Amino acid sequence: xxxxxxxxxxxxxxxxxxxxxxxxxxxxxxxxxxxxxxxxxxxxxxxxxxxxxxxxxxxxxxxxxxxxxxxxxxxxxxxxxxxxxxxxxxxxxxxxxxxxxxxxxxxxxxxxxxxxxxxxxxxxxxxxxxxxxxxxxxxxxxxxxxxxxxxxxxxxxxxxxxxxxxxxxxxxxxxxxxxxxxxxxxxxxxxxxxxxxxxxxxxxxxxxxxxxxxxxxxxxxxxxxxxxxxxxxxxxxxxxxxxxxxxxxxxxxxxxxxxxxxxxxxxxxxxxxxxxxxxxxxxxxxxxxxxxxxxxxxxxxxxxxxxxxxxxxxxxxxxxxxxxxxxxxxxxxxxxxxxxxxxxxxxxxxxxxxxxxxxxxxxxxxxxxxxxxxxxxxxxxxxxxxxxxxxxxxxxxxxxxxxxxxxxxxxxxxxxxxxxxxxxxxxxxxxxxxxxxxxxxxxxxxxxxxxxxxxxxxxxxxxxxxxxxxxxxxxxxxxxxxxxxxxxxxxxxxxxxxxxxxxxxxxxxxxxxxxxxxxxxxxxxxxxxxxxxxxxxxxxxxxxxxxxxxxxxxxxxxxxxxxxx
RNA sequence: CGGGCUGUAGCGCAGGGGUUAGCGUACAGGUCUGGGGGACCUGGGGUCGGCGGUUCAAAUCCGCCCAGCCCGACCA
Numbered sequence: 001x002x003x004x005x006x007x008x009x010x011x012x013x014x015x016x017x018x019x020x021x022x023x024x025x026x027x028x029x030x031x032x033x034x035x036x037x038x039x040x041x042x043x044x045x046x047x048x049x050x051x052x053x054x055x056x057x058x059x060x061x062x063x064x065x066x067x068x069x070x071x072x073x074x075x076x077x078x079x080x081x082x083x084x085x086x087x088x089x090x091x092x093x094x095x096x097x098x099x100x101x102x103x104x105x106x107x108x109x110x111x112x113x114x115x116x117x118x119x120x121x122x123x124x125x126x127x128x129x130x131x132x133x134x135x136x137x138x139x140x141x142x143x144x145x146x147x148x149x150x151x152x153x154x155x156x157x158x159x160x161x162x163x164x165x166x167x168x169x170x171x172x173x174x175x176x177x178x179x180x181x182x183x184x185x186x187x188x189x190x191x192x193x194x195x196x197x198x199x200x201x202x203x204x205x206x207x208x209x210x211x212x213x214x215x216x217x218x219x220x221x222x223x224x225x226x227x228x229x230x231x232x233x234x235x236x237x238x239x240x241x242x243x244x245x246x247x248x249x250x251x252x253x254x255x256x257x258x259x260x261x262x263x264x265x266x267x268x269x270x271x272x273x274x275x276x277x278x279x280x281x282x283x284x285x286x287x288x289x290x291x292x293x294x295x296x297x298x299x300x301x302x303x304x305x306x307x308x309x310x311x312x313x314x315x316x317x318x319x320x321x322x323x324x325x326x327x328x329x330x331x332x333x334x335x336x337x338x339x340x341x342x343x344x345x346x347x348x349x350x351x352x353x354x355x356x357x358x359x360x361x362x363x364x365x366x367x368x369x370x371x372x373x374x375x376x377x378x379x380x381x382x383x384x385x386x387x388x389x390x391x392x393x394x395x396x397x398x399x400x401x402x403x404x405x406x407x408x409x410x411x412x413x414x415x416x417x418x419x420x421x422x423x424x425x426x427x428x429x430x431x432x433x434x435x436x437x438x439x440x441x442x443x444x445x446x447x448x449x450x451x452x453x454x455x456x457x458x459x460x461x462x463x464x465x466x467x468x469x470x471x472x473x474x475x476x477x478x479x480x481x482x483x484x485x486x487x488x489x490x491x492x493x494x495x496x497x498x499x500x501x502x503x504x505x506x507x508x509x510x511x512x513x514x515x516x517x518x519x520x521x522x523x524x525x526x527x528x529x530x531x532x533x534x535x536x537x538x539x540x541x542x543x544x545x546x547x548x549x550x551x552x553x554x555x556x557x558x559x560x561x562x563x564x565x
Numbered sequence: 566c567g568g569g570c571u572g573u574a575g576c577g578c579a580g581g582g583g584u585u586a587g588c589g590u591a592c593a594g595g596u597c598u599g600g601g602g603g604a605c606c607u608g609g610g611g612u613c614g615g616c617g618g619u620u621c622a623a624a625u626c627c628g629c630c631c632a633g634c635c636c637g638a639c640c641a
Contacts, residue, residue, distance in 0.1 A: 012590060012602075013577035017634060037633070143566090147634070259641055279640055290640095297640055314639055328641045356641075475599055506601035513601090524600075534600095 022451040023148030038145040038153030048467035060180040071113035077103035079112040106139040125423040133160035149443035160438040189462040197232040198301030204411030211402035226395035234301040238388030243350040248366040259328030276353040278330035284309030296382035331356035332373040343375030459516030463562035470496040474523040
């Protein structure tokens with residue numbers, strides 16, 4: 001490939017906000033370009049990286065017996081109503097109607113379409129297990145879009161779906177995918193960590209995230225440095241320090257205008273750990289009041305697990321008023337028919353807390369669980385953070401921001417039950433297959449490869465995902481030089497990018513570094529007279545001479561080492 | 566959804582009521598160069614985000630809209 005013909009060339013200038021970011025390197029090098037908020041184009045170089053990654057991942061999926069399919073991006077709304085996820089996904093789900101008025105969705109993920117595909121195509125348990133995967137566009141109307149490939153609205157995901165006769169079979173298959181993912185991320189040279197995670201709107205039971213630590217991430221991972229416990233903050237557990245005092249009699253106090261924890265801290269001179277806050281959520285079981293201590297935040301993920309039903313989000317002030325509740329003064333005492341109260345363990349085990357009074361401008365002090373208020377459920381529903389002691393070994397835990405690059409779910413029969421996917425087993429009993437789903441965000445992975453494989457000069461691609469193996473250039477423009485260079489380019493074919501521009505050597509060197517192609521091969525008049533070329537390795541900066549005649553062998557060797565370009 | 570900032574050449578920026586709107590870079594042609602963003606010559610490229618208003622006169626002031634970026638989002 002001739003660089004002069006490659007669309008487009010590297011940029012010399014970047015907008016300030018992209019300077020020094022992985023996304024900036026990708027833009028500057030001509031790998032990707034933004035089109036609009038959360039929308040990105042892959043350019044030829046970027047697509048070459050994409051295809052190499054795709055081949056790498058597909059190879060692993062095939063090893064597990066996976067078969068590639070492609071289900072539509074647009075789905076009939078009816079499918080989503082059947083799974084119940086039209087409500088669960090909420091605002092991320094883009095809906096539209098076609099000219100005939102049929103309701104459609106743009107899929108944020110493809111469980112429904114895959115289950116439907118199986119429903120249409122399989123009639124016997126004998127066909128299980130089956131493992132299907134695809135590389136398909138997703139669209140999520142994210143609340144918060146950040147610049148770069150880390151959180152985009154439209155993105156391509158490798159998503160895989162496995163279906164099993166028994167839970168045991170799913171349990172057996174799941175670790176195989178886990179290890180396949182580990183091989184992929186190791187090959188990509190990203191320092192991934194694995195964390196237990198919540199299921200969010202995917203449904204199901206259990207999940208593991210593959211994350212790369214980064215300041216830019218919007219996941220928080222809690223880790224125990226001693227025993228290695230690692231979990232997403234949404235579900236991480238830890239030992240919560242309690243407030244234990246001799247119980248005092250409860251008393252009502254006036255708290256005019258105190259509608260936040262901070263107001264109460266000032267007004268009552270009580271630390272946040274001495275307050276209990278009551279939060280109202282819309283859930284699959286109606287309105288639920290979650291009571292956590294003032295210094296904690298509710299984990300909707302934990303709440304959802306405890307309730308065994310989806311949590312859609314916080315109730316709005318108007319919804320509260322319709323139910324006769326007073327925003328700002330919600331109270332566990334608001335518990336009654338149709339309103340479930342879930343009390344966090346730290347609240348249940350602490351004494352003399354301030355709680356809302358359930359009416360305007362009043363709170364109660366010295367409220368004690370069991371004596372002054374009750375809950376339908378007592379459970380851990382609060383997020384822990386750094387400093388909390390590990391539940392398993394007692395060591396103070398640490399926290400770290402990270403970017404999620406892969407996520408695997410044990411979905412169980414969540415979808416097969418809801419969507420009516422079933423077969424008869426050998427004894428004539430109806431079974432709902434157990435399902436796993438497995439995703440890798442392609443853009444994010446590329447972005448994180450760049451973030452963790454780059455230096456001040458540019459990208460340093462791991463050879464297995466590099467767009468080309470060799471960056472070929474010369475200094476000097478003599479006819480004999482040109483001929484030698486062209487001959488080499490011809491011989492290397494698609495494995496080399498030939499910089500045939502009439503630019504100063506410096507410019508070519510800089511672009512070679514920016515593009516991050518693993519080996520730079522240079523011809524000069526002097527080298528040529530020796531019958532040699534110069535090779536520079538991008539990863540190490542090592543430079544050595546190689547006989548011109550042996551270049552082809554060398555590249556062939558690289559190909560055997562790292563796979564074809 | 567809320568707040569702030571920004572929209573001027575492909576890209577990065579300056580100008581901020583009054584001649585023909587500039588600079589760097591990129592681009593096209595040419596000459597010389599050649600080991601880390603080389604020099605010189607020549608050339609082309611603009612509805613100043615959109616609509617409306619104020620004014621003798623608007624890229625510039627005002628209003629609305631649109632887009633992008635950053636921050637914050639129901640923690641009662």
